[in-house]
Amino acid sequence: MFDRVLGIPAHPLYIHAAVVLVPLLVLVAVLYAIWPASRRHIRWPLVAFALAAPGAVFFAKESGETFSGNRSFQSAELKAAIAQHEDYANMLTLFVVVLAVVALVMAFMLPVTAGARARIKAPAPAHWLLSVVAVVLAALSAYYVYRTGDSGAHMVWSGF
Template sequence: MFDRVLGIPAHPLYIHAAVVLVPLLVLTAVLYAVWPASRRHTRWPLVVFALAAPGATFFAKESGETFSANRAFQAPQMKALIAQHEVYADRLFLFVFLLTLVALVMAFMIPATAGGRVWIKAPSAAHWAAAVLAVVLSGASMYYCYRTGDSGAHMAWSGF
């Protein structure tokens, strides 16, 4: 499952889902956190992206580990570059997972409309804490999404 898809290496295919879904999760989480008027429209996309982005990131990370075992990537210089790329990917997965948890809590704790129903009852301070945490985790997720993608692209396109 993590090695090949229809005979093609899976990693280059799976990373495209993560590259699209992580920024969409970040965008909707930040919008939901800081712009109350957007909540009515972004609650369910936030939930969908919060469920899809960590899955895409996990598939990209696991397929990358399988891909790096290819004997074409066993040179010491390449192994060092792959090790750094894996560090970025591990951190990306951690931050996306944490953002997912905060986004789901936020989606069900902060009402989408002024008189809206919430599933998680919490004081106003918890709403602010979740919103601030969502923005901070969004920034970290985007940073590691960029660093992971940039390091992988340099390996693929710059002659290692």
Template sequence: MFERVLGLPAHPFFIHAAVVLVPLLAVAGILYAVWPGARRHVRWTLIVLAVATPGAVFAAKESGEAFQKSANFQSGELQAKIGEHGDLGSTLLLVVVGLTLVALATAYLVRPVPTDSVGPVAAHWALSGLMVVLALAALYYVFKAGDTGAKMVWDGF
């Protein structure tokens, strides 16, 4: 399923969804966490992105693993570079899953109108802080994974 799309390698198609959705989720999460005035505008966007983004990253990761098995990429040096790229993608998936869980919990507990919020205020601050940290980590890992992949392609492996 993750190997080809219309006869072409699937990985280049799937990575674009991840490269777009991860930063959008990160920015929406940071806005929701630090700017109470934006919460009523960002809440549903945050929820939709939190549901969609892990699927995009998972598809990119799985298609990359299928792409790695191509006969064209079997040299030892190339496999080492692909391994580093894959490790960054695996870490990104874990960070995005964490960000998703925190984003969904924050969207439920920290409502747009503070009087409607659920749970103790300390939990709101903890979730908001954790969301900012995970969002920044997701931005870092999507950049690093994309950078290593792009360097392999554009520098001729």
């Protein structure tokens, strides 16, 4: 499952889902955190992206680990580049999973309209803290999805 899809290496296929879903999760989480008027419209997309993005990152990471075992990637220089790419992917996985958990809590703790009651009861300072944490995690996730993709693209386009 992580090695090949229809005879093609799986990693180049799976990364596209992560490259699309992580920025969408970042965008929707930040909007939900800082723009209360948007909440009633984007609550369910936030939940969907919070569930899908970590899965996409997991598939991309696991297929990348399988892909890196290829006999063609055994030079010391390439192994160092792959190790750096894996380090970025590990950080991305961590931040995306934590962002997804925070996004799910946020979806049910922050009220969708001014008069609505949230399903998770919490004092107002907890709402602000959760919003700040979500924005910070979104920024870190965006940074690491960029760094991971950029390091992988440099390996591909440098003619590894």
